[in-house]
Amino acid sequence: MSDRNDRDALALHLVGVASMLACTVRDDGPDAAAQILTDLTSEERDALPVVLAAMIPVDVPTLDLLAWHTHPETGPAQRLAKVRRLDRKTRRRPLAECGSHAAFNRHKARNEPPCxxxxxxxxxYQRTRKRASRKKAG
Known part of the structure; x- marks a missing residue:
């Protein structure tokens, strides 16, 4: 039981490290992030990718997760609001950007290979949908 408590304590500690690492990567760049990693023990470095993976929301399009990198002046929330806003001229919703379920369907409808x-x-999307279905079923 003590081993499980140790793992839980390590994971809880690494949530804070992971959050700090994410902010550092975005704000200060890879060199500052590398410094954080060198300060960790080997056990912490081995467990950190699992904690980081657990923190990623799987229902958010990949491009939205990386929006800070591709569009540093606008974050994911601003980009999502922009996509959801109706185009004032056509009164239609703009096309969903690649990296989303809707864009995948658009590729298929046009008989294009999806990017x-x-x-x-x-x-x-499909993995999340199946998990939700299984969870709902019991």
Whole structure:
């Protein structure tokens, strides 16, 4: 039982480290992030990817997760609001960006091979949908 408590304590500690690492990568760059990693023990470095993976929301399109990198002036929330806003001229919703379930469906409707970002987004979408269905079933 003590081993489980130790793992739980390590995971809880690493949630804070992971949050700090994410902010450092976005704000200060890879060199500052590397410094954080060098300060960790080998056990912490081995467990950190699992904690980081657990913190990623799987129902968010990949491009939205990386929006801070591709569009540093606007974050995911601003980009999502922009996509959901109706185009004032056409009164239609703008096309969903690649890296989403809707864009994957658009590729298929046009008989195009989906791009890598859309394939990943579709896998995440289907996995999330199946998990929710299984959870609902009991």
């Amino acid at each position: 890598e970002a859309c394939e990943i987004a579709e896998r995440v």
